[in-house]
Amino acid sequence: xxxxxxxxxxxxxxxxxxxxxxxxxxxxxxxxxxxxALLTPVPLKLAVDNVIGxxxxxxxxxxxxxxxxxxxxxALLVLVSLMFAAVALLTQVQELLQTVLQTSTGEQLVLRxxxxxxxxxxxxxxxxxxxxxxxxxTYRVIEDSKAVQYIASDTLVSFVTAVAALASxxxxxxxxxxxxxxxxxxxxxxxxFVSVQFRRGLRTRSHExxxxxxxxxxxxxxxxxxLRVVKAFSQEEREHDRFYERASDGMLAxxxxxxVKGQYSLAVGTVIGVGGAxxxxxxxxxxxxxxxxxxDLLLVMGYLSQLYAPIKTMAKTxxxxxxxxxxxxxxxxxxDREADVPERPGARPLERxxxxxxxxxxxxxxxxxxxxxxxxxxxxxxxxxxxxxxHSGAGKSTLVNLLMRLHDPSAGRIELxxxxxxxxxxxxxxxxxxxxxxxxxxxxxxxADNIAYARPEATSREVEAAARAADAHDFxxxxxxxxxxxxxxxxxxxxxxxxxxxxxxxxxxTDAPLLILDEPTSSVDxxxxxxxxxxxxxxxxxxxxFMIAHRASxxxxxxxxxxxxxxxLVEAGPAAARDPMLVPQREAG
Numbered sequence: 001x002x003x004x005x006x007x008x009x010x011x012x013x014x015x016x017x018x019x020x021x022x023x024x025x026x027x028x029x030x031x032x033x034x035x036x037a038l039l040t041p042v043p044l045k046l047a048v049d050n051v052i053g054x055x056x057x058x059x060x061x062x063x064x065x066x067x068x069x070x071x072x073x074x075a076l077l078v079l080v081s082l083m084f085a086a087v088a089l090l091t092q093v094q095e096l097l098q099t100v101l102q103t104s105t106g107e108q109l110v111l112r113x114x115x116x117x118x119x120x121x122x123x124x125x126x127x128x129x130x131x132x133x134x135x136x137x138t139y140r141v142i143e144d145s146k147a148v149q150y151i152a153s154d155t156l157v158s159f160v161t162a163v164a165a166l167a168s169x170x171x172x173x174x175x176x177x178x179x180x181x182x183x184x185x186x187x188x189x190x191x192x193f194v195s196v197q198f199r200r201g202l203r204t205r206s207h208e209x210x211x212x213x214x215x216x217x218x219x220x221x222x223x224x225x226x227l228r229v230v231k232a233f234s235q236e237e238r239e240h241d242r243f244y245e246r247a248s249d250g251m252l253a254x255x256x257x258x259x260v261k262g263q264y265s266l267a268v269g270t271v272i273g274v275g276g277a278x279x280x281x282x283x284x285x286x287x288x289x290x291x292x293x294x295x296d297l298l299l300v301m302g303y304l305s306q307l308y309a310p311i312k313t314m315a316k317t318x319x320x321x322x323x324x325x326x327x328x329x330x331x332x333x334x335x336d337r338e339a340d341v342p343e344r345p346g347a348r349p350l351e352r353x354x355x356x357x358x359x360x361x362x363x364x365x366x367x368x369x370x371x372x373x374x375x376x377x378x379x380x381x382x383x384x385x386x387x388x389x390x391h392s393g394a395g396k397s398t399l400v401n402l403l404m405r406l407h408d409p410s411a412g413r414i415e416l417x418x419x420x421x422x423x424x425x426x427x428x429x430x431x432x433x434x435x436x437x438x439x440x441x442x443x444x445x446x447x448a449d450n451i452a453y454a455r456p457e458a459t460s461r462e463v464e465a466a467a468r469a470a471d472a473h474d475f476x477x478x479x480x481x482x483x484x485x486x487x488x489x490x491x492x493x494x495x496x497x498x499x500x501x502x503x504x505x506x507x508x509x510t511d512a513p514l515l516i517l518d519e520p521t522s523s524v525d526x527x528x529x530x531x532x533x534x535x536x537x538x539x540x541x542x543x544x545x546f547m548i549a550h551r552a553s554x555x556x557x558x559x560x561x562x563x564x565x566x567x568x569l570v571e572a573g574p575a576a577a578r579d580p581m582l583v584p585q586r587e588a589g
Contacts, residue, residue: 041302
């Protein structure tokens with residue numbers, strides 16, 4: 001486990017490398033706490049030995065304090081009180097600067113790490129997110145990413161500062177009395193042993209708590225996403241119980257983690273308490289024997305509380321570190337996962353495709369041993385309209401998902417203009433595709449932003465032209481805010497037909513040579529369907545188009561009709577087939 005911890009720490013520090021200048025700045029400010037801590041008990045020693053008692057001032061102070069003050073108890077008391085206030089003020093200023101710098105640096109670290117995790121989550125396939133759940137990825141991006149801040153910023157600075165403070169305190173304590181110093185430091189190996197004993201339990205409990213918290217988050221996400229269905233079936237109480245059960249499991253896991261942390265803190269506090277008691281006992285004995293003064297003992301006990309503070313910090317840091325390392329493991333698991341649809345080294349660029357698509361003996365399965373598509377072959381010539389029919393689960397959406405390269409075939413190949421899709425740059429390939437889905441995906445932005453989603457640089461005139469082509473301009477213009485009107489979460493401020501026409505306008509503006517229409521009229525009424533079909537015919541002009549539909553009338557405008565059943569191509573018409581592919585010819589006119 002130690003080797004694994006060191007590997008994680010090394011990776012986290014690599015993540016922090018761009019911010020080393022800020023981290024060094026935080027360290028320099030935090031290290032100022034050491035001399036301030038050394039000065040904190042000094043006024044108390046002076047008050048006991050030099051104001052209340054009759055001891056002379058130490059050599060350093062005697063050289064700088066005027067004789068008049070040295071020989072006046074009242075003046076010396078005022079000086080000691082001012083020293084106490086000055087040290088306290090400087091300590092607060094140092095803590096303020098450290099807090100601000102440390103928070104700023106840590107937040108920048110987390111922001112950059114979250115950005116990398118989010119980018120990776122987007123790169124991973126839909127298959128991965130279907131299996132793992134989007135809530136789990138969300139938790140890793142938002143919560144587990146904080147590990148880099150805690151370890152690389154907070155823990156590193158705290159640990160180094162604690163080591164420096166420990167060394168300084170020990171040095172000064174040795175100067176006062178070496179026997180007391182040795183007794184004080186004897187607790188360190190005992191604390192190390194305690195830390196090792198608790199490490200595994202803390203890591204295991206931390207993993208369990210995070211897994212269950214992610215599970216509870218998934219329930220919230222599912223219910224709020226499908227809230228209309230929940231309300232329609234009056235299942236609020238059932239979903240509340242489901243969330244409460246998951247959240248209760250997470251609560252119990254956190255309680256178990258807190259119990260282990262509490263036991264660890266109790267063990268650390270007990271060891272330190274016993275060490276302090278032994279130092280006090282020996283110190284009083286040495287005062288009684290005349291080896292040291294009462295002021296010296298107060299100074300040592302003052303340093304002892306601050307000596308044990310960094311020891312306690314290092315010990316607790318070692319324990320709390322396990323929680324952050326558990327988060328780091330989960331974050332790096334996401335970051336290290338290989339993409340299911342990788343881009344090949346030296347992939348070919350693609351400006352604009354002609355649009356010839358060929359499936360050659362393509363098979364694909366979401367799970368081992370179960371094929372969603374089996375040995376599918378056909379050719380779509382440029383500008384051909386291809387209709388895809390079949391019952392639910394026949395493999396229609398899987399076919400177009402493979403064309404979009406959301407997945408790669410497990411067997412066979414898909415070619416665009418005679419080149420395997422896997423040989424193209426992924427971003428270039430997907431720029432060749434315009435997509436209109438059965439359930440239009442709109443984002444919480446304005447209508448104009450949603451239309452221009454694939455071309456953010458598009459002008460307002462181009463956006464309006466695309467909306468007119470999709471028969472969307474009239475209803476948009478009738479809105480109080482027009483094209484600036486917000487669509488709401490998932491576009492729910494608009495009707496189904498309005499959302500679909502915005503999706504069509506987006507495809508018009510994309511102006512891609514290939515078009516995928518995945519049951520675009522299945523959720524609208526007959527009148528709206530007629531208007532959308534008219535717009536779709538305009539959209540398909542000059543493009544190789546793939547249209548999925550259940551209604552035969554919807555596919556009447558297509559040149560080639562593919563019939564799928566149980567993942568197999570059972571019919572391709574009206575063109576005849578030849579081996580190894582089915583090669584349709586466009587009808588005249």
